[in-house]
Structure formats: structure tokens, C-alpha cells
Amino acid sequence: MLKSMRILAITAAAVLTTGVFAQNYPTKTVSVVVPFAAGGPTDTIARLYGEQLSKTLGQPFIVENVAGAGGVTGTSRVSKSPADGYTLLVHNVAPHVAGPALYPGANYDPVDGFEPIASLAEAAIYVVVRKDFPATNLKEFLAYAKSNPGKVSFASAGSGSATHLACELLKQQAKIDMLHVPYRGTGPALNDLVSGKVDMMCDQGLNVGAQLKANTVRALAIAQDVRSQAFPDVPTAREAGLDGFVVNASTAIYAPKGTPAAIIKTLSEALFAAGRSEIIAQRLEQLVSERPSGNRMSPAGLKSFTAAEHSKWTTAIKSGGIKIN
Ligand code: MLT
Numbered sequence: 001m002l003k004s005m006r007i008l009a010i011t012a013a014a015v016l017t018t019g020v021f022a023q024n025y026p027t028k029t030v031s032v033v034v035p036f037a038a039g040g041p042t043d044t045i046a047r048l049y050g051e052q053l054s055k056t057l058g059q060p061f062i063v064e065n066v067a068g069a070g071g072v073t074g075t076s077r078v079s080k081s082p083a084d085g086y087t088l089l090v091h092n093v094a095p096h097v098a099g100p101a102l103y104p105g106a107n108y109d110p111v112d113g114f115e116p117i118a119s120l121a122e123a124a125i126y127v128v129v130r131k132d133f134p135a136t137n138l139k140e141f142l143a144y145a146k147s148n149p150g151k152v153s154f155a156s157a158g159s160g161s162a163t164h165l166a167c168e169l170l171k172q173q174a175k176i177d178m179l180h181v182p183y184r185g186t187g188p189a190l191n192d193l194v195s196g197k198v199d200m201m202c203d204q205g206l207n208v209g210a211q212l213k214a215n216t217v218r219a220l221a222i223a224q225d226v227r228s229q230a231f232p233d234v235p236t237a238r239e240a241g242l243d244g245f246v247v248n249a250s251t252a253i254y255a256p257k258g259t260p261a262a263i264i265k266t267l268s269e270a271l272f273a274a275g276r277s278e279i280i281a282q283r284l285e286q287l288v289s290e291r292p293s294g295n296r297m298s299p300a301g302l303k304s305f306t307a308a309e310h311s312k313w314t315t316a317i318k319s320g321g322i323k324i325n
Contacts, residue, residue, distance in 0.1 A: 022085075022262035026059040031087050032253075035074025035095075036157055037067045037185030041206040041289075045121045045251040046090035048283055052274035057266070063090075067184050070160025070324070071095040072106045079108035083258035085267070089114070093250045094162040097310035101317045102160045102324050111310050114254040115264050116302035118271040119292035121284055123204040125166045125223040125247045126234065130196045131216060138220040138240035141200075145176040153179040155189035155198040159324035163189065165313060166202035166223060166247040172320040173245050180325055193217055204249045205230060205288030223247040230288045250292065250309075252302055264299055272297050 030053075034046045043065060050061035066074030071091060081087035089096075100106040108114075127138060135141035145152045156164035159182045171178055181198050183189040186207040192198050194216045201208070201217075205228065211217045212231060221240040222228055224247075237245035253271065255264060274280050275297050284290060295301035316322065 022260040022266075025085050025263050025266055026057055028086065029060045029062055030085065032061050032063045033074045033078050033087060033089050034063050034065050035067060035071035035089070035091055036065065036161070037187060038063075038065045039187040040157060040185040041123060041204045041249065042090060042092050042251055043185075044206060044287060045289070048280065049090075049120050049253070049271060049274055052277070052280065053267070053270055056270045056273070068158075069103055069106075070099065070158035070164065070182075072099040072103045072160065075099055075110075076106060076108060078254070078256055079113055081256050083115075083256040083260075085255060085259055085263035087256065088117070088267075089254045090120070090251060091254065092162045093119075093252050093306060093309050094165050094247075094313055095160050096252070096254075097306060098160050098165055098313045098317060101314045102322070111303075111307050113257050115257060115259045116299045116306055117253045117255055117264055117267050118275070118299065119250055119252045119296035119302050119305065120271070120275070121206075121251045121287075121289045122292055123206045123249045123251075123287075123289040124228055125162070125202050125249055126205060126208055126212070126219045126231075127170065127200065127221045127223065127237070128193065128203055128208055128212070128217045128219050129200045130193055130198070131218060132196065133199055133218070135220070138235070138237065138242060141220055142174045142176060142242070145174070145178060149177040150179055152176075152200060153181050153198045154200045154202070155181050155183060155193055156201070157186040157189055158182045158184060161186075162204065162247070162249045163202055165316070165322070166249075167200075168320060168322045169247060169316060170202060170242075170245060172316065174242055182325065202247070209288035221245075228288070250296070250305070252296075252306070268297075268299050
């Protein structure tokens with residue numbers, strides 16, 4: 001009897017401490033892990049929202065770049081971090097869900113092994129080629145790739161990154177073979193496209209937008225069913241002759257599994273308000289990105305989106321034999 005009363009008292013004290021602790025959150029610096037190199041789309045979005053969270057929640061939200069293995073290195077780190085709200089993960093949803101299907105060492109469950117908080121931004125994927133590539137539209141490009149199997153090289157932010165997965169989907173759907181050249185982030189990958197060391201990329205508008213404006217690379221198509229406002233002259237993949245090539249690069253924020261619900265609520269409310277603010281809307285527009293659609297800004301909405309992307313990408317990886325290199 002005495003023993004069970006003591007257990008009850010300890011449990012009640014623990015619940016009370018967690019509750020009080022969650023209510024006061026945050027009381028110190030929060031580390032926001034970005035599993036790609038600084039300067040790329042995931043990093044840019046994490047810094048944009050991190051700045052807003054620091055202002056509204058009164059503690060610094062500091063981005064930490066833990067790049068490697070297409071995002072798996074940083075994601076593994078967060079999955080093993082204490083679930084106290086002081087380590088968070090900002091990731092691109094496609095590589096987040098694809099990691100364990102591609103890397104045998106990725107011992108985490110991307111859907112149920114994290115607490116989803118909010119989607120932060122969405123960016124279209126553009127099919128871009130080096131300036132002097134011998135094709136002026138998608139049809140010519142695909143015909144060239146078909147008659148030169150394995151010769152056209154494409155750069156990515158790493159094996160399993162969104163820029164890699166999108167091009168693998170393009171290969172599957174257009175039935176072409178291309179050579180993958182992985183980098184540690186989209187920044188260095190794009191540099192080599194601009195200098196002509198690689199032939200093409202399936203890159204996010206946020207990353208490639210400035211180069212498109214400067215005409216240093218050429219866009220052949222956008223992987224969505226509507227043209228973008230930023231580059232209305234770029235045809236959709238369907239208009240350019242490739243039906244069904246639709247890829248959305250979505251950046252989202254997650255916490256380690258078991259993070260108290262009160263902390264998730266504090267963060268999701270602050271992020272929702274930031275996402276609706278004029279300042280974020282303007283910045284996203286400048287960054288050739290958009291606010292998340294539907295209810296993906298909510299933890300429940302992000303959870304179902306993450307599950308849907310998980311099944312889409314694991315199927316594509318299995319059926320297309322996508323591998324890391
Ligand atoms: C990707 O998955 O390609 C990432 O968005 C790359 C990055 O953010 O640098």
C-alpha cells in the first residue's frame with residue numbers, strides 16, 4: 001500500500017514537473033538541426049522561421065547544419081536527442097521519408113518516430129540544364145538522353161535528397177538512364193551546373209531561381225501541373241510532353257518522439273502565426289517558394305502528409321530500384 005502510494009506520488013510529481021516545464025518553454029537556446037549544408041533551401045527556410053520563433057518565443061533558435069548521407073546523419077542525431085523541445089529537425093519531407101529505405105544505417109521511423117510540428121514552405125522542382133546543353137525543350141532533352149544512355153549527368157544535394165529523388169522519378173517516368181553526381185547540398189551542386197561540369201538538375205525554385213533570372217542555366221519544365229508565377233514562361237512537364245511528372249519539395253519541422261504535447265502546441269501556434277504573417281509571405285515569394293497548402297501547417301496535417309509521402313517514395317524506391325551512390 002505504502003509502496004503504491006509512493007509510486008503514485010512520484011508519477012504525479014513527474015507529470016507536474018513536465019507540465020510546468022512545458023508551460024515555461026523555452027527557457028534556453030533551441031537547436032534547430034538542418035541535415036544539409038548551409039545556404040541551401042532547407043537551411044534558408046529554417047533560418048527564416050528560426051528568426052521569427054526567436055522573436056515570438058524570446059529565446060534563440062539556432063540552426064546547426066549536420067550534413068551527410070542525403071540528410072540521414074542529422075536526422076539520426078535528432079531521433080536520438082532528448083524529447084524536451086530543445087532539439088528540433090527542419091527537413092525536406094521527401095529525403096526525410098526516403099532515408100531509411102535507402103540507407104541501411106538509418107534506424108528511425110520517419111513517420112511514427114517523430115512528432116510532426118508544421119510544414120513551413122513548398123517549392124516547385126524545375127528541370128534545368130547547363131546553358132549550352134544541346135536541347136532547347138524537354139522533348140529534345142529526353143530524346144537526347146534516350147539516345148545517349150548513362151551519358152547525361154545530373155547533380156543533386158546528395159543520395160536520397162529531394163533533388164536526387166526528383167531526377168530518379170524523371171528517369172523512371174521518361175524511361176531514360178542518366179548518371180547521378182551527388183554533392184553535400186544544392187549550393188555546390190548548382191555551382192557545378194552553372195560552370196558546366198554537370199549537365200542537368202531537378203532543382204528547387206528557391207535554389208535555382210536567382211540563376212534562372214541571371215540566365216546562367218535554362219529551365220525546360222516545372223514538375224507541377226500549373227505554371228509558376230515567378231517563371232511563367234517555363235512550361236509544366238505535362239505541357240512539355242511528360243504527363244505525371246509532379247514533385248513537390250516541402251520543408252517541414254519535427255521534434256523527437258515523445259516531446260510533450262504542450263511544447264508541440266506552443267511551437268505549432270507560433271509557426272502558424274509566422275506562416276500567416278506578411279513578412280514570411282513576402283520572403284517566401286522572393287525565395288520562389290510558397291506557404292504550405294491545405295492544413296499541412298498543423299501537426300495532424302503534417303503527419304498525414306508525411307505518411308503519404310512515405311508511401312509514395314518507398315514505392316518509387318522499390319519499383320525503380322533507386323540506390324545510393
Ligand atoms: C534536397 O533534398 O535536395 C534539399 O532540399 C537540399 C538542401 O536543402 O540543400
